[in-house]
Amino acid sequence: MVESLLLALGVASGFIGMGWLALSMSQHWQQVRDTSLPPAKLLRALAAVALLTSLFLCLWVDHPSIAVLVWVMVISASAFLVAMLLAWRPRWLKPLVSWAH
Amino acid sequence: MLQTFRQSMAWLHTWFGLVLGFVLMAVFFFGSLSVFDREIDRWALPETRFExxxxxxxxxxxxxxxxxxxxxxxxxxxxxxxxxxxxxxxxxxxxxxxxxxxxxxxxxxxxxxxxxxxxxxxxxxxxxxxxxxxxxxxxxxxRLKIGSEFFYPLHYSLHIQWQQLGTWIVGVAALIMLVALVSGVIIHRRLFRELFTFRPGKRTQRSSLDLHNLTGVVALPFHFIFALSGLTIFAFLYLPVGETVLTTPAQAHLMEEAVSxxxxxxxxxxxxxxxxxxxxxxxxxxxxxxxxxxxxxxxxxxxxxxxxxxxxxxxxxxxxxxxxxxxxxxxxxxxxxxxxxxxxxxxxxxxxxxxxxxxxQHFEHWPLRWLYVLGGLLGCTCIATGFIFFTEKRKRNLKDAALVRRVDALAVTAVTGMVVAAGTILVANRLLPVALPHRGTWEEVVFWLAWLLAFAHAIWRGRAVPGSLSPAWREQCWAIALLAVTAVVLNWITTGDHLLKTLITERYWPVAGLDLALLASAAIAIRVAFLLRGRERATAFVDSQGSRALEVVRG
Structure with missing residues (x-):
């Protein structure tokens, strides 16, 4: 039970990390937040932290050999989901950056 | 013609990808199904539905x-x-x-x-x-275990047993897959900048390229490591040094190891x-x-x-x-x-x-299993959009019309036709009499006939109109939806295991999972069929407007 919860957190932080990475690019930032330029460096740094957190959580839950595979696949799936959201429902990603100016 | 390195890489990627893409499509799709081969076995063999x-x-x-x-x-x-x-x-x-x-x-x-x-x-x-x-x-x-004895070997041998030719073809395809990945990364101009880019509103040629790049790049680690590990699993066949060239030393080594x-x-x-x-x-x-x-x-x-x-x-x-x-x-x-x-x-x-x-993947990790299915389906999307980009790009050039029609018919066969065949074997599995001698062989025969029929249909309905796909795509989507729903209903009628039972009263995930996947496939196929219908009508309208305008110009 605790393990499932930790894994779910790992998946969530992988998704958030890829979301921040995408929004650090101006063309995607503008799909979500009108016109201004993104705080690119900050978003990339946050993305790196979120992705590392995801890896850490995956390693906590499973044997390292499995955890590495889970993490790589979570990153791929997240990137795909972020891209699909940007294509069809970009505003749904707004909560990820609503705190930024 | 091919002045630059990038152009020669593009040529390599296009033509090798096209030829072996048809094989890779089957490898990816049946590989994705093989992730749940045991569960498909349970669906196909009702007497083995226990824990x-x-x-x-x-x-x-x-x-x-x-x-x-x-x-x-x-x-x-x-x-x-x-x-x-x-x-x-x-x-x-x-x-x-x-x-x-x-x-x-x-x-x-x-x-x-x-x-x-x-x-x-x-x-x-x-x-x-x-x-x-x-x-x-x-x-x-x-009794044919459709998952582990049919879909799974199809994934690595195409069921061509003669001289293990099928496994060799898949091996060459895996090698070309690695080549296609590397050359694809080289010819992609904005790998990182367009990592998350998909523009469904652009014309088909552009949006199919977007999706091709997206599904290729986001799942690049998956594609690469699976092509590579597939090759290492069959290394004993592709590089049989130990068994052919060095038989005597290899036996001596085995004996030495046993003795030690x-x-x-x-x-x-x-x-x-x-x-x-x-x-x-x-x-x-x-x-x-x-x-x-x-x-x-x-x-x-x-x-x-x-x-x-x-x-x-x-x-x-x-x-x-x-x-x-x-x-x-x-x-x-x-x-x-x-x-x-x-x-x-x-x-x-x-x-x-x-x-x-x-x-x-004999490990116990259900989320990772599903992520593998996603990786496999992303690979299928990558290959399918590659075919569509190939044909769209050439549709405006009249001298390519014959090539475009052929490639499009093969693409329909490799994409929707394959799903039609997979749906048909499940329906056949529930319809063929239990006492039929060589029942498993008949199921396989029905599978190949269905695929052949899908191929014939794709050739018959093929046409090359820019921006509009051949109607065969839409019609085979309907066939997929019909077969998938029929399979679920037949499973209920012949075994009594309907979804309310397998999900709630006597939960049994292998059967419930396949039934749900079939229903999801049917829903997607119907949605796609409607979208394609809309696209065909819009193109037909634009065409009629265009020819009218042309008549006006010509006076």
């Missing part, structure tokens, strides 16, 4: 099964041809084995017998059975009874627990059964890690004492086990 079982007792059950097994008739025929004469009535068994995972209700047991062949002292044939480990009941031989481990390489030729294997299982489990990795037996193998030099090898099921079995403990079969306990694998062996294990 997964641990390795049964050897002393009480398997000890009675193995001695009564026989080699497969086909293998015996082939062996008679090899030695050019009759075989002795009773062949000497070389080994008996059983393998199970955390997903297997039924148990696979297999045997190996030596063939007296002066030209090849290691010539042998195999026997095989599937049994219910709770009571030893044997499953009839002509204290394991008898040759039978003694004197009969001797086998001690309690269940006691050996207890001992192996105790040793695994002492090493901090308690577990169950995944693989059991008896070498030289019934001989004084016989030994029993027990391997731990790798449910909790990637390597699928390991930590072997070998016992003297007659005395029951431990002969050799394997140390942790070397670095090279460990990498090999990791690559094989991550591809064959």
């Amino acid at each position: 997964p079982q641990p390795m049964p007792s050897y002393d009480n059950l398997l000890a009675d099964v193995f001695p009564n097994m026989e080699a497969e008739e086909e293998e015996l025929d082939a062996a008679r041809k090899r030695i050019g004469g009759e075989l002795p009535a009773q062949l000497q068994p070389v080994g008996w084995g059983a393998y199970t995972t955390h997903r297997d209700p039924v148990l696979d047991v297999f045997t190996e017998y030596s063939v007296p062949n002066p030209a090849d002292p290691f010539d042998h044939v195999h026997g095989h059975l599937t049994l219910d480990p709770r009571n030893g009941t044997v499953l009839p031989h002509d 481990r204290g394991l008898p390489f040759e039978p003694a030729g004197e009969p001797a009874p086998i001690a309690s294997v269940d006691a050996m299982v207890m001992e192996a489990k105790k040793r695994w627990a002492e090493r901090g990795m308690p577990g169950e037996v995944g693989f059991l193998w008896v070498t030289h059964p019934g001989d004084r030099n016989s030994f029993v090898s027990l391997f731990r099921a790798g449910s909790d890690r990637v390597a699928f079995v390991g930590q072997g403990v070998h016992f003297d079969a007659v005395s029951g004492r431990v002969l050799y306990e394997e140390p942790p694998p070397s670095v090279v062996a460990g990498i090999n086990e990791f690559l094989t294990g991550l591809h064959l």
Whole structure:
């Protein structure tokens, strides 16, 4: 039970990390937040932290050999989901950056 | 023509990708289905719909099964041809084995017998059975396990057995896949900047390229590592150095290894009874627990059964890690004492086990299984959008019209036609009479006929209109939806296992999962069919407006 919860957190932080990475690019930032330029460096740094957190959580839950595979696949799936959201429902990603100016 | 490096890479990517893309499409799709091969088996064989079982007792059950097994008739025929004469009535068994995972209700047991062949002292044939480990009941031989015996081998051999040609074709395709990935990365101008870019509103040529790049790049690690590990799994076939070029040293090495481990390489030729294997299982489990990795037996193998030099090898099921079995403990079969306990694998062996294990995935991790399905389907999307980009790009050029029509018909066959065939075999599985002799073979025949029919349909309906796909795509989407829903309904009618039962009252995920996947496929197919219909109408409207405008201009 605790393990499932930790894994779910790992998946969530992988998704958030890829979301921040995408929004650090101006063309995607503008799909979500009108016109201004993104705080690119900050978003990339946050993305790196979120992705590392995801890896850490995956390693906590499973044997390292499995955890590495889970993490790589979570990153791929997240990137795909972020891209699909940007294509069809970009505003749904707004909560990820609503705190930024 | 190809002045720059990038242009030559583009040429390589386009043409090699096109030719082997059709093979790769089947490899990716049936590979994705193979992730749940055991679950598809349960759906296809209603009598095996029960919970997964641990390795049964050897002393009480398997000890009675193995001695009564026989080699497969086909293998015996082939062996008679090899030695050019009759075989002795009773062949000497070389080994008996059983393998199970955390997903297997039924148990696979297999045997190996030596063939007296002066030209090849290691010539042998195999026997095989599937049994219910709770009571030893044997499953009839002509029942086809659609997941593990049809979709899974299709994924790596295309069911072309002659000279293992199918496996060679898939191997070449995997190699080209690696080439396509590298050349694709080289010709992609904005790999990182367009990592998340998909513009569905642009014209088909642009949006299909977007999706091709997206699905190729986001799942790049998956595509790369699966093509590579697929090749390493079959390395023994593609680079058979050990078995052909170096037969004598390889045998010498095996013998040396056996001797260094204290394991008898040759039978003694004197009969001797086998001690309690269940006691050996207890001992192996105790040793695994002492090493901090308690577990169950995944693989059991008896070498030289019934001989004084016989030994029993027990391997731990790798449910909790990637390597699928390991930590072997070998016992003297007659005395029951431990002969050799394997140390942790070397670095090279460990990498090999990791690559094989991550591809064959016998581990217990359901989220990772689903992520693999997603990776496989992203690969399918990448290949399918590659075909569509190829045809869209050439549709405006009239001299390419014949090529475009052919490629499009093949693409329809490889994409929707393959799903139609997969749906048909499931429907056939529920409709063919249970008592039909060679029932499994008939299911396979129906599968190939359905695929052939889809191909004929794709050729018949093919046309090359820019921005509009051939109507065959839409019509086969309807066929997929119809077949998928029919399969779910037939499963309910013929077995009584409807979704309310398999999801709620008597939960059984293997069957519920496949039923749900079929319904989801039907829903997607219907949605796509409507979208394609809308697109066709819009294009037809634009065309009629265009020709009217042209008439006005011409006066």
